[in-house]
Amino acid sequence: MTTLPLVEPLPVTGIQPFTKEPIRYIGEDGLPVQPLPAAYTPERLRELHGVMLRAREFDRKLITLLRQGRTTFYAQSSGMEATQVGLAHSVRPGHDWVWPYYRDHTLALALGVPMFELISQVLGSNSDPSRGRQMPHHFAARKQNFVSISSSIANQVPPATGTAMAQKYLGTDEITICTFGDGATSEGDWHAGMNMAGAMAAPCLFVCENNQWAISTNLRGQTASENIHIKAKAYGMPGFYVDGNDLVAVMEVCTHAAEWVRAGNGPALVECLTYRVGSHSNADADAEKHYRTREEVQEWLGRDPVVRVEKLLEHLGHPIGSEERANMISAVHREVDEQVIRAEATGQPDWRIMFEDVYADMPAHLREEAAMLRAEQEGGRK
Amino acid sequence: MTTLPLVEPLPVTGIQPFTKEPIRYIGEDGLPVQPLPAAYTPERLRELHGVMLRAREFDRKLITLLRQGRTTFYAQSSGMEATQVGLAHSVRPGHDWVWPYYRDHTLALALGVPMFELISQVLGSNSDPSRGRQMPHHFAARKQNFVSISSSIANQVPPATGTAMAQKYLGTDEITICTFGDGATSEGDWHAGMNMAGAMAAPCLFVCENNQWAISTNLRGQTASENIHIKAKAYGMPGFYVDGNDLVAVMEVCTHAAEWVRAGNGPALVECLTYRVGSHSNADADAEKHYRTREEVQEWLGRDPVVRVEKLLEHLGHPIGSEERANMISAVHREVDEQVIRAEATGQPDWRIMFEDVYADMPAHLREEAAMLRAEQEGGRK
């Protein structure tokens, strides 16, 4: 379910940048508003739906893990599955490179990062490929070229440009994908990286997961520009605007934009208009009610991207039965539970690991500090 | 010659943002390409021409001062006089606030900053209002609300937004003017300040003095955007494009944009397309030949903004005679020579002043450091 073939470009139609309205293929009622490309067979759609649902339930299980005190932080992507799964399908996992942000675990799952690795990171267990160094949701996966996440907003944008520049320098056919939220577009580093990418014609696909809020600041508080994608004009790159809750539209637009980038035209920006239906993070769970109305949240809960695919499948005559759906959900829950047990069984890294990976070799001052800590930690056990 | 009345808004015509070509009133041959607004009487034009020529000759004299070893640095604005003088006439000196950059001495002169103060800063004499603290061309003038310049490119942009926010908060009718070069638009701080200004609807007029080079990097190396003013779209503000070597056009467009800002519409950006005909600075004098062609420089020398006003005056039947011109020039040279003598006569600040103005009061550690230095400096003289 999670491994993707190298992308076969879908037949690209007349997708245009700088549209006034978000590009859409499937209406909120699940009916196509423009012809559905042939590639979207019911089988393919069901497969994609499975990826989305898996991510959704992973999110839900994280809340339980947090409540149980087994982790300390979550940042959900519920409501944003069409954006992240759609984007994943324009990426060649392990070939293209991804500089993601902290809300991208659905993207990670869709790119084939094993759930075990994600769970391990969230728990900070010995099985975490990042060795328990970062707070939950700051994933890194070597095999998928899914680069380690920094909390510092927009920090990934200039490095993503650099990776794309390296790809061009090396003469590869790889591209780099860089994701960020709407809030991130206000940071200086965002601008610096975008402008450099434009000036260097770096093969980088920038994707804004515009979920309309940056903690308590909405898009109008964030910028006076009409929307996000228009900012692409400042960098001489095309800016595409897509309904981020429409899986087909995201796949089509991202694939189109990625192909455009692959063709050597330089970078592109895609704005996926979606919504963060949950709180910003666990730390925001109560506060959220102070800054946005329940009506707004309800309205967007009603625009559920997973449900939209289900409606489409129904329209296509291949509905997902309620029992089938329930079975899918319990399969994911079982999967999470199993991975949690497996990950916890590996234990947590101890103090020794703190001094590793600061440098390639451990310099004398860190050896001294480690020795001091050894005395403290092991001395106490005598 | 240097004091301006509070701006009387010129009758504003159909000046539009986001034009494909720079707005122009006077052609390179000195003939109006659209009707000359009534305010531009020959008398007024002669006065403005005088300001431009004074700045030009000031620039030339600085080279001499540098060659004589009486200063250490210059950053000329030769070729950019129409931009800076034109802009100055949309500002109410001492009422509006200005966050300038290091190439703005023509702007300073046009706003009425006494040449004595500028010369004093360049020489680092005791008469420098900034007390010899900064390298030449980092002016500050309290009376004109001409805020102290930081070398760090684009650093003035977020503070300019802050000053405009304060003006709005205080309910004044002031606006803030913020200038910068083309290169500055690549910095993160530029973006941060512009975006904040848009989001806060701060009364700030941003003016890009696009002289097409940032040291050795030309505009195409700087950004892939079509031009600079289009970047205003990213911030929801209008972006005006003006021929920066056309004094009338700069005055008309800047006044229009400033009035728009004063009217409470939020910020605006004006891009003045001009050219740096000299080297970036004295440090660049030889190197300049390595990165741009002599033909390009010659071409722009042929588009001299001072000469363009002279051609216009000739066309209007009020030519400036060659003798008159020569007299004007020698008057400026005399003025500079006099101010240099006056400034040098005040001497240079000694070591004591180093420890002042770090904080409002001098803390103990600085008193100790000063005492140590006193012993060293005065002990030696015993």
Added chain:
Amino acid sequence: MTATQERKAVVATPETRTINLITAITEALHEEMERDERVVLFGQDVGARGGVFMATAGLQATFGKKRVFDTPLSEAAIVGAAVGMAVRGLRPVAEIQFADYMGPGFDQIISQAAKMRYRSGGQYTSPMVIRTPSGGGVKGGHHHSQSPESYYTHTPGLKVVMPSTPYDAKGLLKAAIRGEDPVIFFEPKRLYRASKGEVPNHDYTVRIGEGAIRREGTDLSLIGYGGVMPDLERAADALGAEGVSVEVIDLRSLVPWDKELVIGSVQKTGRAVLVSEAPRISNFMGEVAYSIQAEAFDSLLAPVGQVAGFDIPYPYVQDKIYLPGPNRITAACVQALNY
């Protein structure tokens, strides 16, 4: 009146209340905004949200959106706007959501805020406060745990403070807002609710630059600031139980810092241990150590000891192990005592 006396005086007065550190900050902001219309508050999520730690809770409701407002997500814009407002005559108090996120605003802090008065020869000034939660102990990993104060203490033109008690938090914040210089105001986030103490009901300030003797002692001077202070007290308790008399000093202000108080203490005790949680190399405590040995050399019975953070990025899993705890502090004291 010495700082110790001052503290006793506070406890003695009937006119006090016990509050926690974050409430002290909210109160200081509230009172200063009432006192002076030039005071404005802004940053990410400080408005309706009340700040991620609720330091500004209720202030927008009280003072309106004009005086308490959310900004776009840019620390450069936030700091820069504060500079520009200060230059134009306001008294901006900007919040940076976590000290770890001062990075994008770094050049505005060091090139604009710190140098405005100096570079303009006093023609322009930037009296402003940057408030920011710092320090570890909340399992926040790299970017919600760091203690970057040394960067700012190394930047002339800035004042730098870090309170550890509600009394100091309120008094220092008021002093910072009323002062004429830019102040970086670090708030030890793990003490927000853990640190409780008395504050007077009347208006007061704590002078920037004055340290406080938390307990007097004769055998060793234990010196710290911010989030580590409760652990210094614990270590002093433990050593006290063994008959060692420890003098505990809270620096409170780093720039300027109270060298006189520290040197006086070490001249008395002959031993000093310095505690901070920032990485050790180029840590502010290096300056304190240098000064002690330079100015109290003949009084020293043992080398100045130091417990600092490790020279590694702040780890997630070992959050608590990273921090100097009472044991590590006690061990350093014992080493100095046994020298």
Added chain:
Amino acid sequence: MTATQERKAVVATPETRTINLITAITEALHEEMERDERVVLFGQDVGARGGVFMATAGLQATFGKKRVFDTPLSEAAIVGAAVGMAVRGLRPVAEIQFADYMGPGFDQIISQAAKMRYRSGGQYTSPMVIRTPSGGGVKGGHHHSQSPESYYTHTPGLKVVMPSTPYDAKGLLKAAIRGEDPVIFFEPKRLYRASKGEVPNHDYTVRIGEGAIRREGTDLSLIGYGGVMPDLERAADALGAEGVSVEVIDLRSLVPWDKELVIGSVQKTGRAVLVSEAPRISNFMGEVAYSIQAEAFDSLLAPVGQVAGFDIPYPYVQDKIYLPGPNRITAACVQALNY
């Protein structure tokens, strides 16, 4: 072989040339680019212009615009691009035009370059070099004179070096480019042409982390790095003329630094004076001072002395007065000797 021996060996060999420090840098870049195709060079004006100090002069002509190129005017973009390139397998060498302009790239340096290896558990690394001219003495005022190295030494994950001789400049730059970690490579700009010395014609590197004894002595250890080194030599000469035997140490590397060498020297001489030109508070030398008194306490005949920059923004007119000169250094040594 000790560093002193090494230096002598170089002078002895016929296979050397005398060049200045900036030529050493250009040569190192040239040779490393020839050796390894992954090495690319970029920054503001490093291409046709050859850099504002001409450190990259001729390199674009030799290696083409693909490998040596100008960037837009953004330090965040420059540093960030280097990180992204390094992560993808290149060996980027980025130039920041002046160390004073690292500010806008600060968060990329501290959050990305410094933490990549650690935070990813070694899955990703960022071997890269940031070269930048630093220090005073060129009448450059605030923004062309500062010595910000302490900020970076306080940032775990970065290596920080600053050579003072052509030999070290070339050898350290090569080591930095070949190494696996991000290195901040400070170039003391006032020595670019003033510092001349021999370099071997054959390929060599200088190990990051090793100091060098510039002259041996028995009465006092005089320790510095970078631009101040010639003044240390002058002070040592002056003291030598008075019969004082000064050991002069050039740290060369700050992180990691050669504590063993320094402690060994002070154990021998009993006196130490540390010289740097950065503001004193939270200066890197605080760590050196702390370590000396902590580890050589019983050898010390006088407190460790320090000559640093003043805690003020770098002034323009008093450019030379600001810097520690031979007189100020000599005075500090005399103070230590007379203690």
